[in-house]
Amino acid sequence: DTEVTQTPKHLVMGMTNKKSLKCEQHMGHRAMYWYKQKAKKPPELMFVYSYEKLSINESVPSRFSPECPNSSLLNLHLHALQPEDSALYLCASSQDWWISGMNTEAFFGQGTRLTVV
């Protein structure tokens, strides 16, 4: 199983709503990531979790709140978003480099297309 599964695939939310994006992998990866991608642009890193601990926060606004309940799951809680936050949100996972310095590629999910109205 080399899949990273993201739900929902599409989400429309108002600026006062609270919603969550979910990501799941069963490859035994201990590093998990959230990326934001605008149309025709490369993905931008938001957060990295390593062994369920937040390792990197790329100065993301607090209206985005990540959570890693266990080694297979990653959530992104959304609250009071702005229309400019509309984007494709990608989740990814990879082997932790302590285990395997060679297999360093990240596996990506299909993303959640988020529209903030």
Add this chain to the structure above:
Amino acid sequence: AQTVTQSQPEMSVQEAETVTLSCTYDTSESDYYLFWYKQPPSRQMILVIRQEAYKQQNATENRFSVNFQKAAKSFSLKISDSQLGDAAMYFCAYRSPQSNSGGSNYKLTFGKGTLLTVNP
């Protein structure tokens, strides 16, 4: 900081022909990883090919091969016998090796992408 440059915003190729996508990068590190990812309209980023900088031999995966020139910091992707299903956005990406710098090796630095069109 590392930077990745893809100088071709768009490319097109005839079906069954060969196309080469360019990528250059800037780094002061001697060891690192380079990747080509493909993102079709389905949105999922799919790994096409990987190259470890310490390996002199160019990586090959079926119809996909790279020309890795470490001294020139160049990492181009050649697609042979192009197929309609190859149409996608292609991103070149750089990753640092493991280090004690508290997580920086987790970062993938992406180029801006090249949109490949395959004409029947």
